[in-house]
Amino acid sequence: MSSSSSTPSNPAGPGDDAALDGLLDPENPAATYVLEPEVVAPLVARLVTSSTSGTHRSVLPFTGAPLASFPTSSPADVEHAVERARTAQRSWARVPVAERARVLRDFGALVLAEQSDGLDLVQMESGKSRRSAFEEVADLAIVTRHYAVRGPRYLADRRVPGMLPVLTGTRVHRRPVGVVGVVAPWNYPLTLAFAEAVPALLAGNAVVLKPDPQTTLTALWGAELLERAGLPADLLLVVAGGGDVGAALTDHVDHIAFTGSTATGRKVAARAGERLIGATLELGGKNPLYVAADAHVPSAARAAVRACFGSSGQLCVSIERLVLHEAVADAFLDEFVPLVRAMRLGAGLDYSADMGSLTSQAQLDRVVEHVDDALARGARVLAGGVHRADIGPFFYAPTVLDDVPHDARCAREETFGPVVSVVRVASDEEAVRVMNDTELGLNASVWTRDAARGRRIAAQVEAGTVNVNDGYSAAWGSVGAPMGGFKASGLGRRHGREGIEALTEAQTVSVQRGANQGLSLDTLYELGGELPSRVLTTALDVMRRLRLP
Ligand code: NAD
Numbered sequence: 001m002s003s004s005s006s007t008p009s010n011p012a013g014p015g016d017d018a019a020l021d022g023l024l025d026p027e028n029p030a031a032t033y034v035l036e037p038e039v040v041a042p043l044v045a046r047l048v049t050s051s052t053s054g055t056h057r058s059v060l061p062f063t064g065a066p067l068a069s070f071p072t073s074s075p076a077d078v079e080h081a082v083e084r085a086r087t088a089q090r091s092w093a094r095v096p097v098a099e100r101a102r103v104l105r106d107f108g109a110l111v112l113a114e115q116s117d118g119l120d121l122v123q124m125e126s127g128k129s130r131r132s133a134f135e136e137v138a139d140l141a142i143v144t145r146h147y148a149v150r151g152p153r154y155l156a157d158r159r160v161p162g163m164l165p166v167l168t169g170t171r172v173h174r175r176p177v178g179v180v181g182v183v184a185p186w187n188y189p190l191t192l193a194f195a196e197a198v199p200a201l202l203a204g205n206a207v208v209l210k211p212d213p214q215t216t217l218t219a220l221w222g223a224e225l226l227e228r229a230g231l232p233a234d235l236l237l238v239v240a241g242g243g244d245v246g247a248a249l250t251d252h253v254d255h256i257a258f259t260g261s262t263a264t265g266r267k268v269a270a271r272a273g274e275r276l277i278g279a280t281l282e283l284g285g286k287n288p289l290y291v292a293a294d295a296h297v298p299s300a301a302r303a304a305v306r307a308c309f310g311s312s313g314q315l316c317v318s319i320e321r322l323v324l325h326e327a328v329a330d331a332f333l334d335e336f337v338p339l340v341r342a343m344r345l346g347a348g349l350d351y352s353a354d355m356g357s358l359t360s361q362a363q364l365d366r367v368v369e370h371v372d373d374a375l376a377r378g379a380r381v382l383a384g385g386v387h388r389a390d391i392g393p394f395f396y397a398p399t400v401l402d403d404v405p406h407d408a409r410c411a412r413e414e415t416f417g418p419v420v421s422v423v424r425v426a427s428d429e430e431a432v433r434v435m436n437d438t439e440l441g442l443n444a445s446v447w448t449r450d451a452a453r454g455r456r457i458a459a460q461v462e463a464g465t466v467n468v469n470d471g472y473s474a475a476w477g478s479v480g481a482p483m484g485g486f487k488a489s490g491l492g493r494r495h496g497r498e499g500i501e502a503l504t505e506a507q508t509v510s511v512q513r514g515a516n517q518g519l520s521l522d523t524l525y526e527l528g529g530e531l532p533s534r535v536l537t538t539a540l541d542v543m544r545r546l547r548l549p
Contacts, residue, residue: 033060033124033349035068035217043220044070047240048081048208056213056240061127061357062347064393068217072241075248078208081237082252085179085206088234093176093204097155100202101148106229107198108144111137111190111222118221120349122190125215127357127394130350132311136190139477140222143198146479147500151202154497155504161549162510167519169511174504176204177278181253183246183268185260186359187314187416189215194222196257196280197236199500201226207236210249214359216240247271255503258282259316262414262440262488269491280492280502282316283485284414285442288435289319289471290457292428293327295447299469301335304420307445307471309343309355309398313418314363317443317465317472320415322400322422323431329424333382333402340383340398347392358394358417367396367417370410374421379404384418412438428453432460441486445471462486464493 049071060067073081092100111118115137122133155174162168180200184193189211197207211219216238223238239245243264250256250271255278258268262283272279289307291300307319324332346353358364364387371385384399396418404411404421411421425431435444444463448454454468464484465475476483482493492502512520524532 033062035124040068040070040217043217043224044068046220046223046238047071047073047216048077048084048237049073049240050077050080053077054241056216058125058214058216059360060124061359061394062124062392067124070216070240072213073239073245075244075251078210078239078245078248079252081208081239082179082181082249084234085208085237088232089176089178089204089206092201092206092232092235095204097152097202097204100204101152103226103230104144104151104198104202105148107226107231108141108148110225110229111140111144114225118190118218121218121221122215123349123356125218126186126189126311126314127347127359127392128311128314129346129353129356130348131354132315132356135310135473136188139188139191140194140198142477142479143195143495146495147199147202150480151199151500154500155203160508164512165543165548167513169513171509173507173509174203174501175507177503177505178205178254179252180205180207180503181249181256182207182209183249183256183258183260184209184211184215184219186212186215187311187316189218190222192259192282193219195494196259196499196503199494200255200257200503201231201235203500203504205255205503206234208249208253209236209238210241210246211238213240213242251275253277255279257494257503265490278492278502280484280494281490282483282494283442283488283490284416284440285316285318285485285489286321286412286414286438286440287317287319287443287445287463287472288321288323289445290323290425290431290435290447291325291328291332292431292446292448292453292457293325294449294453295325295328295332296449297328297331298335300447301332301339303447303469303471304336305339305343305354305398308420309340309418310471312355312358312396313398313420314359314416315472317476319445319471320410320420321434322420323434324422324424325428325431326424326426329422333400333422337382337400340400343398345388345391345395345397347395355398355418356395357392358396360394363417364394364396367415367419370408370413370415370417370419371399371401374401374404374408374410377405377408379408379421382422414440428457432457436460436462439488442484442489443467443472443475464489 053071058067119133158172162170257280259282265281265283343354379401382400384397388395398418402422441462445467458466479495482498483495484493
């Protein structure tokens with residue numbers, strides 16, 4: 001799919017400016033990785049656009065050079081896409097769920113089999129390392145497998161006790177909502193485009209997907225694989241563009257599944273509220289990792305490296321605050337900081353780098369602002385703290401800050417980059433207070449040798465997922481369990497039963513037996529006067545004594 005040069009990597013320690021051999025051609029950096037037109041054209045041909053649309057040019061984060069150019073969708077294109085999807089959905093809803101599951105299982109198999117192309121695209125659009133990109137492939141394999149196997153059970157009709165025992169037969173059905181709009185960010189372009197599309201399609205919906213403009217090709221690659229897996233035409237359509245296109249999508253679909261920032265999430269929720277459609281919002285995090293006094297320090301330090309710097313910290317569930325019990329704080333930092341300094345930064349389309357680039361100039365600006373602000377308020381750099389322009393325009397060293405004052409921006413706001421601050425605490429109670437001292441509540445991590453203690457602490461933490469002795473993968477990858485945010489980190493949940501039920505309408509159908517033989521409430525009421533109430537009072541009292549549900 002692309003051409004690549006020799007192994008690019010560079011130690012991340014502060015002040016280390018080792019020359020970069022073989023990665024970038026200083027005369028012509030844009031030539032380092034090239035997306036061939038024959039790769040781009042068939043992908044772009046899948047977009048729903050028209051001649052009135054504009055154009056978007058994406059950038060190769062590794063070098064800042066142009067990557068691809070494609071037309072964007074107008075609001076009319078979005079409306080047209082939703083209409084096409086709505087027509088296709090009517091037939092899809094009648095396809096047996098086992099066949100819908102087969103398509104998704106085959107999609108998962110294709111993602112695994114053809115991962116090399118997908119990994120190249122994810123890396124070239126997002127700038128992340130290959131191992132972080134692989135997390136996306138693995139995630140899609142897990143999600144498709146889970147919903148293909150368990151989804152039909154989640155969607156099955158459910159009998160519930162009827163109003164009158166024996167006489168009322170009540171079942172709950174899960175009907176598709178119709179067309180689900182998926183708005184995805186750039187940081188996990190494969191995972192976040194399809195994690196909601198997969199259960200939506202299984203439930204009998206159609207999907208119109210709006211990826212971030214920077215990562216549109218990855219979404220189109222996934223759409224192509226879905227078609228090859230047997231998804232009928234128009235059931236997953238991709239529209240291209242920025243916030244205006246996302247807003248137009250919210251105006252036409254029957255449910256909006258949004259992943260992105262808390263600020264945009266509030267706008268999407270407000271519009272969904274006006275239209276009275278369902279909204280699932282997966283938003284930002286300011287996630288803490290607590291190392292308790294009894295933790296196995298070397299394991300916690302090793303795991304914290306990936307938890308903080310996976311995907312260059314541009315991961316909603318990644319750790320931005322290290323809350324260290326004072327009994328182990330120094331020992332932890334003695335293990336952790338050298339590991340961070342030794343991380344290899346690089347831009348290769350291979351597994352040689354521990355961490356890749358930030359995705360854009362805007363991300364770099366935000367990281368620099370947060371670090372500068374913390375330093376101006378008295379914070380100390382334990383590792384990193386430098387822009388690594390010697391590797392590529394948006395590279396930033398993995399950074400550990402100590403003595404970060406409470407009012408520093410990086411102590412309170414999501415940085416969404418490779419920056420973590422250290423806070424020392426004297427007890428589990430103080431740790432819980434610090435962990436909860438934010439308006440966000442997406443993910444948390446607790447390290448202890450005592451699982452019961454971990455669960456006790458978790459019960460007090462205001463976060464949608466809590467990982468004991470893991471950074472974020474254990475809860476995220478347990479896709480049978482709901483995933484989402486407390487407080488300003490989101491609304492609703494993805495994954496598991498909750499994730500697919502959110503993309504359906506619950507319909508209750510009650511069949512009253514005996515009504516045609518005179519055995520109905522109406523017949524009882526026809527007796528008139530107080531008698532019907534007396535009969536019903538006795539019946540309700542008997543049911544209460546029998547503890548009928
Ligand atoms: P963003 O909110 O700027 O953009 C996200 C998407 O929304 C993009 O596709 C954008 O084009 C679109 N958009 C913008 N305005 C819109 C509007 N008015 N209506 C509809 N769509 C609109 O977020 P971002 O900076 O691209 O992504 C990073 C953020 O995403 C971080 O805050 C991160 O924590 C969050 N995130 C959350 C999760 C999660 O699962 N909780 C996962 C990944 C990222």
